[in-house]
Amino acid sequence: MKTIDKFSFWFIGLGFPFVVIAVIAISFFLHNDAVDSFVKHYETTGAWGVLGCLIIAWVFVTFVFLLRILFSENLRNLVFKKFSKIEERDEREMEIAGESAKFSFIANLAFWFFLMFLSCLTLGVKKYETPQISTSGEKKGGTMSVGFNFNPINTKSFEMKKENGIEEASYNALPLNPSGLIILLIIFQIGSYHLRARKFNS
């Protein structure tokens, strides 16, 4: 394996936990006056700059590495070995890898369809300024509804409007932001693969 690939792999692997902690810390303390004054007072601006450069370098190396995986079979095999813990040393291990990949592919596809279905559900809440009488004769101050709305080009997940004395709020999205959703999918993909592979190794 090329030295540059080895270096990239270890740089990404070792840097990953630090980058995650740094990103969480930066987003948590961003625009925090106490942190700003600490940084300026103790002249740590330079250190923050270096940290920022390291994070950008890590993101760049990761992006290039991911592109190279698409075109390099050796690199793909190396990454596969590290993530799957299967080395494909013989025919049986190659079959285990294939069976597990097939299982993971189907499981992920099913999970994607499930998430797509969930994303189409709409939760609506209405509040009436003046209680209204329902068909059953009861006075109702509001209603709650669950509907189905498939609109892939609508980017608004939460809408609120008020007209004719009725306040209406509707939510149409998954209860996770894109980053959370991607992390969940990555965990599910790796987990489903290992779940299947373990069955053959038990």
Added chain:
Amino acid sequence: MGSLKPKLKIETNLSLLRAERKLTQGQLAEELQVTRATVNAMEKGDYNPSLELAFRLSLFFGMSIHEIFKIKEGDYENN
């Protein structure tokens, strides 16, 4: 290519043959260029080897494939 879910129930005296030659599973695996887990799986009947691996076993033990593996009488699934 071998099968992880054998449709044919195949019996083998591989463990006996290995013991006669005083080999461990690891040693036999090394000779056959497979993993120890594969040798273990073959001996337990959990894995049917590919044609290539069956011939390597045959050459190693100096016996025909039929002397090492045989279909279990009256006990195989039709698919």
